Amino acid sequence: MRYFEDIQIGDRYSLGHHTFSAADIKTFARRFDPQLFHLDEAAAARSHFGALCASGWHTAVTWMRLMVDYRRRLDEEALARGEGVGSMGPALGFRDLRWFKPVYVDDTVDYTAEVVETRTSGSRPDRGLVMIRGDGVNQKGEPVLTFVSTAFVERRPSKP
Amino acid sequence: MPKLCWEDFKPGAVAEYGPRLVTREEIVAFAAEFDPQPMHLDEAAASATLLGGLGASGWHICCLLMRMISDGYLLDSSSMGAPGVEEVRWLAPLRPGAQIKIRTTVMETRASKSRPDMGLTKFLFEMFDAAGTRLMTMTTTQMVGRRHPETER
Numbered sequence: 001m002r003y004f005e006d007i008q009i010g011d012r013y014s015l016g017h018h019t020f021s022a023a024d025i026k027t028f029a030r031r032f033d034p035q036l037f038h039l040d041e042a043a044a045a046r047s048h049f050g051a052l053c054a055s056g057w058h059t060a061v062t063w064m065r066l067m068v069d070y071r072r073r074l075d076e077e078a079l080a081r082g083e084g085v086g087s088m089g090p091a092l093g094f095r096d097l098r099w100f101k102p103v104y105v106d107d108t109v110d111y112t113a114e115v116v117e118t119r120t121s122g123s124r125p126d127r128g129l130v131m132i133r134g135d136g137v138n139q140k141g142e143p144v145l146t147f148v149s150t151a152f153v154e155r156r157p158s159k160p
Numbered sequence: 161m162p163k164l165c166w167e168d169f170k171p172g173a174v175a176e177y178g179p180r181l182v183t184r185e186e187i188v189a190f191a192a193e194f195d196p197q198p199m200h201l202d203e204a205a206a207s208a209t210l211l212g213g214l215g216a217s218g219w220h221i222c223c224l225l226m227r228m229i230s231d232g233y234l235l236d237s238s239s240m241g242a243p244g245v246e247e248v249r250w251l252a253p254l255r256p257g258a259q260i261k262i263r264t265t266v267m268e269t270r271a272s273k274s275r276p277d278m279g280l281t282k283f284l285f286e287m288f289d290a291a292g293t294r295l296m297t298m299t300t301t302q303m304v305g306r307r308h309p310e311t312e313r
Contacts, residue, residue: 032223034230035239048240056242057226061194061219068196089197090211091218091250093296098244127210147245152210 002078003086003156004128007115015066015111020054022105028058053102059145060097063111063134070113086154092129097147101138109136109144116148120155127152164237165307166269166279173266177232179290182216182224184256190220215253221296222248225285228262238305240278246299252289259290267299276310278303 022041029038033055036043044052075085103109117131130153136145191200195217198205206214216224254260268282285298 032227034227034235035241037241055226056244057219057223061223064217064219065194065196087209089199089209090215090253093218093247093249094245095247096244097246097248099242124210 002074003084004118004120004130004153005156006086007118007128007130007153009115009118011115013067013070013113015063015070015113017108017110018062018066019106019108020058020062020103022052025052025054025058025105029055033057049102051102051104053104054107056099056145059099059103059109059136060134060147062109063113063136063145066111067113067134084156086156088130088153089151091149091151094147094149097145099145100143103136103138103144107144108139110138111136121152124152126155128155129153164233164304166238166281166304167307168237169266169269169281169304171266171268175233175264176261177228177264178261179259180224180228180261182254182256182258182260184214187214187216187220187254187256190223191217195219211253213253213255215255218248218250218296221250221254221287222298224254224260225262225287225296225298228260229264229285232262232264234302238307240303240305242300242302244300246282246301248296248298250296252293252295254287254289254295258295260295261288262286263288271306271310272303277306279306280304 026039037047037049038055041052078085112135114133116133119129121127121129129150131148131150133148138144188201199209199211200217203214263286265284267284270280272278280301281304282301287295289295
Protein backbone atom coordinates (compact mmCIF):
# COMPACT_ATOMS: atom_id res chain seq x y z
CA MET A 1 0.00 0.00 0.00
CA ARG A 2 1.24 3.46 -0.78
CA TYR A 3 1.39 6.08 1.96
CA PHE A 4 -1.71 7.92 3.14
CA GLU A 5 -0.72 10.97 1.05
CA ASP A 6 -0.84 8.89 -2.15
CA ILE A 7 -4.40 7.69 -1.60
CA GLN A 8 -7.16 9.70 -3.30
CA ILE A 9 -10.92 9.59 -2.97
CA GLY A 10 -12.22 7.63 -5.96
CA ASP A 11 -9.22 5.29 -6.19
CA ARG A 12 -10.67 1.93 -7.18
CA TYR A 13 -9.13 -1.52 -6.92
CA SER A 14 -10.23 -4.64 -8.80
CA LEU A 15 -9.53 -7.39 -6.31
CA GLY A 16 -10.49 -10.44 -8.39
CA HIS A 17 -13.22 -12.99 -8.03
CA HIS A 18 -14.10 -16.12 -6.09
CA THR A 19 -16.44 -19.05 -6.78
CA PHE A 20 -18.25 -20.50 -3.77
CA SER A 21 -18.39 -24.32 -3.85
CA ALA A 22 -20.93 -26.30 -1.81
CA ALA A 23 -18.07 -27.89 0.15
CA ASP A 24 -16.53 -24.50 1.06
CA ILE A 25 -19.92 -23.03 2.00
CA LYS A 26 -20.60 -25.92 4.38
CA THR A 27 -17.09 -25.98 5.87
CA PHE A 28 -17.27 -22.28 6.70
CA ALA A 29 -20.81 -22.59 8.07
CA ARG A 30 -19.87 -25.53 10.30
CA ARG A 31 -17.14 -23.40 11.89
CA PHE A 32 -18.82 -20.04 12.25
CA ASP A 33 -22.46 -19.87 11.14
CA PRO A 34 -24.15 -23.27 11.50
CA GLN A 35 -27.64 -22.24 10.46
CA LEU A 36 -29.25 -25.01 8.42
CA PHE A 37 -29.68 -22.92 5.25
CA HIS A 38 -25.85 -22.69 5.10
CA LEU A 39 -25.27 -26.38 5.91
CA ASP A 40 -27.87 -28.64 4.39
CA GLU A 41 -29.31 -28.62 0.85
CA ALA A 42 -32.68 -30.11 1.80
CA ALA A 43 -33.22 -27.76 4.75
CA ALA A 44 -32.11 -24.80 2.64
CA ALA A 45 -34.60 -25.77 -0.09
CA ARG A 46 -37.40 -25.55 2.48
CA SER A 47 -36.17 -22.17 3.79
CA HIS A 48 -37.03 -18.74 2.34
CA PHE A 49 -33.62 -18.79 0.59
CA GLY A 50 -34.78 -21.74 -1.56
CA ALA A 51 -31.33 -23.34 -1.89
CA LEU A 52 -28.02 -23.72 -0.07
CA CYS A 53 -26.30 -20.33 0.25
CA ALA A 54 -23.09 -19.00 1.81
CA SER A 55 -22.97 -17.34 5.20
CA GLY A 56 -22.79 -13.58 4.72
CA TRP A 57 -19.62 -13.62 6.81
CA HIS A 58 -18.08 -16.04 4.31
CA THR A 59 -18.89 -13.61 1.49
CA ALA A 60 -17.36 -10.75 3.49
CA VAL A 61 -14.14 -12.46 4.66
CA THR A 62 -13.47 -13.50 1.07
CA TRP A 63 -13.35 -9.78 0.19
CA MET A 64 -10.77 -9.32 2.97
CA ARG A 65 -8.59 -12.15 1.70
CA LEU A 66 -8.58 -10.75 -1.84
CA MET A 67 -7.88 -7.22 -0.51
CA VAL A 68 -4.87 -8.42 1.49
CA ASP A 69 -3.52 -10.31 -1.56
CA TYR A 70 -4.05 -7.22 -3.75
CA ARG A 71 -2.23 -4.93 -1.32
CA ARG A 72 0.67 -7.37 -1.07
CA ARG A 73 1.08 -7.33 -4.87
CA LEU A 74 1.04 -3.50 -4.87
CA ASP A 75 3.64 -3.41 -2.08
CA GLU A 76 5.92 -5.86 -3.88
CA GLU A 77 5.72 -3.80 -7.08
CA ALA A 78 6.49 -0.58 -5.20
CA LEU A 79 9.44 -2.15 -3.40
CA ALA A 80 10.75 -3.48 -6.73
CA ARG A 81 10.70 0.11 -8.01
CA GLY A 82 12.65 1.21 -4.94
CA GLU A 83 9.67 3.08 -3.45
CA GLY A 84 8.61 2.99 0.18
CA VAL A 85 5.35 1.44 1.28
CA GLY A 86 3.19 2.56 4.16
CA SER A 87 1.73 0.05 6.53
CA MET A 88 -2.02 -0.34 6.63
CA GLY A 89 -4.22 -1.32 9.53
CA PRO A 90 -5.55 -2.16 11.90
CA ALA A 91 -9.09 -1.31 10.89
CA LEU A 92 -11.33 0.39 13.42
CA GLY A 93 -14.50 -1.23 12.15
CA PHE A 94 -17.06 -1.01 9.38
CA ARG A 95 -20.58 0.26 8.83
CA ASP A 96 -23.51 -0.05 6.44
CA LEU A 97 -22.84 -3.66 5.51
CA ARG A 98 -25.59 -5.08 3.31
CA TRP A 99 -26.07 -8.59 2.01
CA PHE A 100 -28.35 -7.75 -0.91
CA LYS A 101 -28.86 -11.26 -2.22
CA PRO A 102 -27.81 -14.75 -1.16
CA VAL A 103 -24.64 -16.21 -2.67
CA TYR A 104 -25.66 -19.66 -3.89
CA VAL A 105 -23.56 -22.73 -4.70
CA ASP A 106 -21.18 -22.11 -7.63
CA ASP A 107 -21.94 -18.38 -7.75
CA THR A 108 -18.90 -16.30 -8.68
CA VAL A 109 -18.49 -12.99 -6.88
CA ASP A 110 -16.35 -10.22 -8.32
CA TYR A 111 -14.86 -8.00 -5.62
CA THR A 112 -13.81 -4.35 -5.73
CA ALA A 113 -12.71 -1.68 -3.27
CA GLU A 114 -13.04 2.09 -3.61
CA VAL A 115 -11.69 4.90 -1.45
CA VAL A 116 -14.67 7.01 -0.32
CA GLU A 117 -13.12 9.32 2.30
CA THR A 118 -9.74 10.17 3.79
CA ARG A 119 -8.83 12.23 6.83
CA THR A 120 -5.91 12.78 9.15
CA SER A 121 -6.02 11.27 12.61
CA GLY A 122 -6.16 13.52 15.68
CA SER A 123 -4.83 10.80 17.96
CA ARG A 124 -2.13 9.42 15.64
CA PRO A 125 -0.24 12.14 13.74
CA ASP A 126 1.81 9.48 11.93
CA ARG A 127 -1.34 7.87 10.51
CA GLY A 128 -4.29 8.85 8.38
CA LEU A 129 -7.72 7.28 8.25
CA VAL A 130 -8.98 5.81 4.98
CA MET A 131 -12.59 4.81 4.44
CA ILE A 132 -12.91 2.09 1.81
CA ARG A 133 -16.15 0.77 0.36
CA GLY A 134 -15.99 -2.94 -0.38
CA ASP A 135 -18.38 -4.40 -2.95
CA GLY A 136 -19.21 -7.84 -4.32
CA VAL A 137 -21.23 -8.48 -7.50
CA ASN A 138 -22.32 -11.93 -8.70
CA GLN A 139 -21.98 -13.41 -12.20
CA LYS A 140 -25.37 -11.95 -13.19
CA GLY A 141 -24.19 -8.45 -12.32
CA GLU A 142 -26.31 -8.35 -9.15
CA PRO A 143 -24.78 -6.69 -6.06
CA VAL A 144 -24.48 -9.20 -3.21
CA LEU A 145 -22.32 -7.31 -0.69
CA THR A 146 -21.32 -3.79 0.29
CA PHE A 147 -19.81 -2.16 3.38
CA VAL A 148 -17.59 0.77 4.34
CA SER A 149 -14.54 0.04 6.48
CA THR A 150 -12.24 2.48 8.27
CA ALA A 151 -8.55 1.71 8.65
CA PHE A 152 -5.33 3.47 9.65
CA VAL A 153 -2.75 4.03 6.90
CA GLU A 154 0.79 5.22 7.60
CA ARG A 155 1.67 8.76 6.52
CA ARG A 156 4.76 9.46 4.46
CA PRO A 157 7.67 9.99 6.84
CA SER A 158 8.79 13.63 6.80
CA LYS A 159 12.29 14.23 5.46
CA PRO A 160 14.81 15.12 8.17
CA MET B 161 -40.97 -25.89 15.93
CA PRO B 162 -38.22 -23.47 17.08
CA LYS B 163 -38.36 -22.46 20.73
CA LEU B 164 -37.76 -18.79 20.08
CA CYS B 165 -39.81 -16.70 17.68
CA TRP B 166 -39.87 -12.97 16.95
CA GLU B 167 -42.47 -12.42 19.66
CA ASP B 168 -40.01 -13.69 22.32
CA PHE B 169 -37.41 -10.96 21.81
CA LYS B 170 -38.53 -8.06 24.00
CA PRO B 171 -36.90 -4.62 23.75
CA GLY B 172 -34.41 -4.16 26.58
CA ALA B 173 -33.84 -7.90 27.12
CA VAL B 174 -30.22 -8.73 27.93
CA ALA B 175 -28.48 -12.12 27.74
CA GLU B 176 -24.88 -13.31 28.11
CA TYR B 177 -23.02 -16.16 26.44
CA GLY B 178 -19.59 -17.67 27.05
CA PRO B 179 -16.91 -17.68 28.24
CA ARG B 180 -15.11 -19.21 25.29
CA LEU B 181 -11.35 -19.64 25.07
CA VAL B 182 -9.69 -18.25 21.93
CA THR B 183 -6.37 -19.95 21.21
CA ARG B 184 -3.31 -18.63 19.39
CA GLU B 185 -3.65 -21.58 17.02
CA GLU B 186 -7.14 -20.61 15.85
CA ILE B 187 -6.24 -16.89 15.55
CA VAL B 188 -3.33 -17.76 13.25
CA ALA B 189 -5.33 -20.38 11.30
CA PHE B 190 -8.17 -17.94 10.59
CA ALA B 191 -5.70 -15.22 9.56
CA ALA B 192 -3.75 -17.55 7.29
CA GLU B 193 -6.94 -18.43 5.47
CA PHE B 194 -8.86 -15.14 5.37
CA ASP B 195 -6.77 -12.18 6.58
CA PRO B 196 -3.05 -12.93 6.23
CA GLN B 197 -1.67 -9.68 7.61
CA PRO B 198 1.47 -10.00 9.78
CA MET B 199 -0.29 -8.53 12.85
CA HIS B 200 -2.58 -11.58 12.92
CA LEU B 201 0.09 -14.17 12.07
CA ASP B 202 3.37 -13.52 13.81
CA GLU B 203 4.25 -12.11 17.25
CA ALA B 204 7.43 -10.30 16.20
CA ALA B 205 5.83 -8.64 13.17
CA ALA B 206 2.69 -7.85 15.17
CA SER B 207 4.62 -6.08 17.93
CA ALA B 208 5.83 -3.52 15.38
CA THR B 209 2.23 -2.64 14.35
CA LEU B 210 -0.40 -0.46 16.03
CA LEU B 211 -1.91 -3.70 17.40
CA GLY B 212 1.18 -3.94 19.66
CA GLY B 213 1.29 -7.74 19.53
CA LEU B 214 -0.50 -10.67 17.97
CA GLY B 215 -4.26 -10.11 17.80
CA ALA B 216 -7.17 -11.74 16.00
CA SER B 217 -8.43 -10.42 12.67
CA GLY B 218 -11.46 -8.18 13.15
CA TRP B 219 -13.32 -10.48 10.77
CA HIS B 220 -12.41 -13.41 12.99
CA ILE B 221 -13.89 -11.51 15.94
CA CYS B 222 -17.13 -11.12 13.95
CA CYS B 223 -17.14 -14.83 13.05
CA LEU B 224 -16.51 -15.87 16.69
CA LEU B 225 -19.43 -13.69 17.74
CA MET B 226 -21.60 -15.25 15.04
CA ARG B 227 -20.77 -18.74 16.29
CA MET B 228 -21.36 -17.83 19.94
CA ILE B 229 -24.77 -16.28 19.28
CA SER B 230 -25.63 -19.26 17.03
CA ASP B 231 -24.96 -21.68 19.87
CA GLY B 232 -26.40 -19.21 22.37
CA TYR B 233 -29.86 -18.67 20.90
CA LEU B 234 -29.99 -18.39 17.13
CA LEU B 235 -30.12 -22.13 16.37
CA ASP B 236 -33.06 -22.44 18.78
CA SER B 237 -34.88 -19.63 17.00
CA SER B 238 -36.77 -19.16 13.77
CA SER B 239 -33.89 -17.01 12.43
CA MET B 240 -34.22 -16.06 8.76
CA GLY B 241 -30.78 -14.49 8.51
CA ALA B 242 -29.87 -10.82 8.44
CA PRO B 243 -29.97 -8.27 5.61
CA GLY B 244 -26.82 -6.62 6.90
CA VAL B 245 -24.94 -5.07 9.79
CA GLU B 246 -25.37 -1.43 10.72
CA GLU B 247 -22.01 -1.05 12.44
CA VAL B 248 -19.06 -2.95 13.88
CA ARG B 249 -16.38 -1.31 16.03
CA TRP B 250 -13.17 -3.13 16.92
CA LEU B 251 -12.28 -1.42 20.19
CA ALA B 252 -9.39 -3.44 21.63
CA PRO B 253 -7.21 -6.34 20.42
CA LEU B 254 -8.40 -9.91 20.95
CA ARG B 255 -5.28 -11.65 22.27
CA PRO B 256 -4.39 -15.36 22.26
CA GLY B 257 -5.70 -17.10 25.38
CA ALA B 258 -8.57 -14.66 25.91
CA GLN B 259 -11.78 -15.96 27.48
CA ILE B 260 -14.49 -14.05 25.64
CA LYS B 261 -18.09 -13.37 26.57
CA ILE B 262 -20.91 -11.92 24.51
CA ARG B 263 -23.65 -9.66 25.84
CA THR B 264 -26.73 -9.28 23.65
CA THR B 265 -29.29 -6.49 24.09
CA VAL B 266 -32.54 -6.27 22.15
CA MET B 267 -32.71 -2.64 21.02
CA GLU B 268 -35.91 -2.58 19.02
CA THR B 269 -38.42 -4.92 17.37
CA ARG B 270 -40.84 -4.28 14.57
CA ALA B 271 -43.12 -6.23 12.26
CA SER B 272 -42.12 -6.57 8.62
CA LYS B 273 -44.24 -4.46 6.27
CA SER B 274 -43.72 -6.83 3.35
CA ARG B 275 -43.75 -10.24 5.07
CA PRO B 276 -46.48 -11.08 7.60
CA ASP B 277 -44.61 -14.25 8.66
CA MET B 278 -41.52 -12.30 9.73
CA GLY B 279 -40.43 -9.67 12.23
CA LEU B 280 -37.26 -7.63 12.59
CA THR B 281 -35.18 -7.56 15.76
CA LYS B 282 -32.38 -5.02 16.19
CA PHE B 283 -29.59 -6.19 18.49
CA LEU B 284 -26.54 -4.67 20.12
CA PHE B 285 -23.85 -7.33 20.56
CA GLU B 286 -20.84 -6.62 22.77
CA MET B 287 -17.76 -8.81 23.27
CA PHE B 288 -15.70 -8.65 26.47
CA ASP B 289 -12.55 -10.40 27.67
CA ALA B 290 -12.14 -11.84 31.19
CA ALA B 291 -10.87 -8.49 32.50
CA GLY B 292 -14.11 -6.87 31.33
CA THR B 293 -12.43 -4.94 28.50
CA ARG B 294 -14.92 -4.35 25.70
CA LEU B 295 -13.31 -5.71 22.52
CA MET B 296 -16.04 -5.03 19.98
CA THR B 297 -19.60 -3.86 19.43
CA MET B 298 -21.94 -4.84 16.62
CA THR B 299 -25.35 -3.43 15.77
CA THR B 300 -27.43 -5.55 13.43
CA THR B 301 -31.04 -6.26 12.56
CA GLN B 302 -32.04 -9.92 12.29
CA MET B 303 -35.05 -11.33 10.46
CA VAL B 304 -36.96 -13.72 12.71
CA GLY B 305 -40.02 -15.83 11.94
CA ARG B 306 -43.22 -15.00 13.84
CA ARG B 307 -45.09 -17.54 15.94
CA HIS B 308 -48.38 -16.01 14.90
CA PRO B 309 -48.12 -14.63 11.39
CA GLU B 310 -50.13 -11.49 11.20
CA THR B 311 -53.48 -12.13 9.56
CA GLU B 312 -55.31 -9.79 7.25
CA ARG B 313 -55.85 -6.43 8.83
